[in-house]
Amino acid sequence: MKSVSAFAIALAAFGIVFGATKGWQAYRGSAAAATPPGMVWIPGGEFTMGTESDLGWPDEKPAHRVRVGGFWMDVAEVTNGEFEAFVAATGYVTTAEKAPTAEEILAQSPPGTPAPPPETLVAGALVFTPPEGPVPLDNVAGWWSWTPGANWRHPEGPGSDLTERENHPVVQVSWDDAEAYARWAGKRLPTEAEWERAARGGVDRAPYVWGTEPPMSGAPRANIWEGEFPYRNTMQDGYVRTAPVRSFAPNPYGLYDMAGNVWEWCADWYVRDAYMEHSRREVTIDPVEATASRDPRHPFTPQRSQRGGSFLCNDSYCSRYRPGARHGCAPDTGMSHVGFRCVRPDPSHP
Numbered sequence: 001m002k003s004v005s006a007f008a009i010a011l012a013a014f015g016i017v018f019g020a021t022k023g024w025q026a027y028r029g030s031a032a033a034a035t036p037p038g039m040v041w042i043p044g045g046e047f048t049m050g051t052e053s054d055l056g057w058p059d060e061k062p063a064h065r066v067r068v069g070g071f072w073m074d075v076a077e078v079t080n081g082e083f084e085a086f087v088a089a090t091g092y093v094t095t096a097e098k099a100p101t102a103e104e105i106l107a108q109s110p111p112g113t114p115a116p117p118p119e120t121l122v123a124g125a126l127v128f129t130p131p132e133g134p135v136p137l138d139n140v141a142g143w144w145s146w147t148p149g150a151n152w153r154h155p156e157g158p159g160s161d162l163t164e165r166e167n168h169p170v171v172q173v174s175w176d177d178a179e180a181y182a183r184w185a186g187k188r189l190p191t192e193a194e195w196e197r198a199a200r201g202g203v204d205r206a207p208y209v210w211g212t213e214p215p216m217s218g219a220p221r222a223n224i225w226e227g228e229f230p231y232r233n234t235m236q237d238g239y240v241r242t243a244p245v246r247s248f249a250p251n252p253y254g255l256y257d258m259a260g261n262v263w264e265w266c267a268d269w270y271v272r273d274a275y276m277e278h279s280r281r282e283v284t285i286d287p288v289e290a291t292a293s294r295d296p297r298h299p300f301t302p303q304r305s306q307r308g309g310s311f312l313c314n315d316s317y318c319s320r321y322r323p324g325a326r327h328g329c330a331p332d333t334g335m336s337h338v339g340f341r342c343v344r345p346d347p348s349h350p
Contacts, residue, residue, distance in 0.1 A: 036072055036344055040254045042198045044070035046283060048205050049196050050275050051324035055207070059272045060324045063205075064279040068193050068286055074341035076245035076256045077169035077264065078181065080162050083152060086181050095174035096125040096151035096334035108301050108330070124148040125172045125334035127156050128241070128312060131231050137317055143230040144335075152177075155241075155336050167244040169262045169339035175304045175331030178265045178340040187342035189267040192326060193287050194343055195307045199259070199323040201252030209251045209258045209323050216315070222248055222260035224321050225314035241311055241336070259321040260313060262339035263306040263329075269293040270303040270328025295328055303328030310337035 035041070049066040050056070086092060099122050102115045127147040135142035149158040152172045155165075162168075173181075175189075182188050190198070199209050206212060210221045220237035227234040237243070246256045268288060272295045278284040293303040306329050309321035320327070329338070 038075055039072040039344065040075050041346075042071055042073050042194070042253055042343075043202075044068055045197070045202075047197055047200060049193060049278070049284075049324070051207075051322070053207060053322075053324075055319045055322060056324060057318075057320075057327075059326055060275070062275055062279045063324075064275055064281075065283045066193050066197075066278070066285075066287060067283050068191075068197050069345065071190075071194055072344040072346055073190065073194075073198050073253075073255060074187075074343070075250075075254060077262060077339045077341045078178075079167050079245055080152070080170045081166040083170040083173070083181060084162075084166075086184055090184060092177075092180055092184075094152055094172070094177045094334070095332050096172050097123050099123045104332075110300055122148045123151070125150040125336070127336045128230075130233075133231050134228065135230065137229070150336070151334065165242070165244075168242045169245055169257070171242065171262055171336050171339050172334040173265075173339060174334055175265050175329075177334075181340075182342045185342060187344045189265055189340065190343040191286070191288055192266045192268045192305050192307060193284075195264065195266050196323055198253060198255055199251065199308065201255070201258075203252060207322055210249070215259075215321065220248065222257070222321055223311045224260040224309070225312050225317075227314075229314040229317045230312070239311060243311070258308055258323070260309050261311055262308070262337050263310045263327075263335075264308045265331075265338070265340040266305040266307055268305045270295060270305045270326075272296070272328070293328060298328070301330050304331040306338065312337050 046065060046067040048063050050060050050063040052061060052063045102121065105116055106113060124147050126144050127150050128143060129145040131142055147157040150156065150172060152170050153162060154160050155171050178189060200206065201209060208215065215221055215224060223237050223239050223243040225233055226236040233240050243261055248256065250256045251258055269290055270293045271290055278287060295303055305326055307326055309325060313319065313321045
């Protein structure tokens with residue numbers, strides 16, 4: 001019989017995680033009468049989405065033209081303090097604070113998968129756990145540990161807390177948790193196209209949200225991994241895990257942390273080859289992906305999109321702090337490098 005940790009790591013490695021999700025369409029039409037606090041206006045327009053760069057992964061290609069309408073976006077990632085206010089007002093219980101059921105796990109598992117041992121069905125989340133030395137980079141079990149008791153209040157497990165982290169981005173939140181917060185705040189999660197439009201700051205085709213300079217040249221521009229991933233972080237940027245929001249210079253739209261710090265949940269279902277279909281059109285307008293995810297690598301696991309990279313991104317591993325980078329993650333999983341920010345459309349804005 002596997003231990004709790006080994007069982008959960010195996011689940012994570014195959015993308016098998018817990019829960020159910022809801023759509024976002026009900027919140028698409030909300031509008032703001034004036035500048036909402038803590039948000040900036042992102043003008044609508046046309047831009048090149050994706051990349052043709054050698055750094056780009058297959059799901060980022062081909063580059064194609066997209067047009068989106070204008071919207072308000074949170075200037076920074078939702079913080080622990082802001083999420084705590086939501087929980088205090090609503091009594092909300094996050095996914096990581098609830099024990100999964102065997103039925104939830106088996107619903108996202110290949111046929112014939114044996115039921116998990118009852119003792120493994122405990123509340124918890126995945127925590128980045130650096131190894132002592134180099135490990136193969138094709139197996140995430142080398143640096144992720146299923147940790148009972150890990151949740152947004154205890155990001156690294158029961159021995160951790162939020163002391164002096166009120167202004168850090170909230171982590172260990174599932175897509176369901178992020179969507180619930182957004183609805184409470186009168187907002188919604190951004191689409192991938194909105195997120196990338198905002199991240200690029202009106203500068204088309206630049207490889208990074210700050211321009212063209214490599215991330216390790218000059219002063220730190222984002223909270224990423226410096227050194228040898230995943231075992232040695234030189235902390236050139238000053239942080240080994242999350243950084244307080246607004247710790248680095250904003251992009252041209254005034255948005256902070258659109259690269260690194262934490263991955264950010266988006267509204268879309270993750271469709272690995274979506275850009276192939278988009279590229280057949282001269283311009284794709286306000287793209288929103290299918291009503292279900294599609295990724296042949298994880299045929300039994302639904303996934304929502306994430307953007308922006310995190311404090312774990314490194315050139316030797318993924319380079320996903322670029323504005324075109326994207327990946328999918330099961331919407332009911334909590335991880336210590338995943339958070340979110342919200343948007344609010346305003347059709348009346350000039």
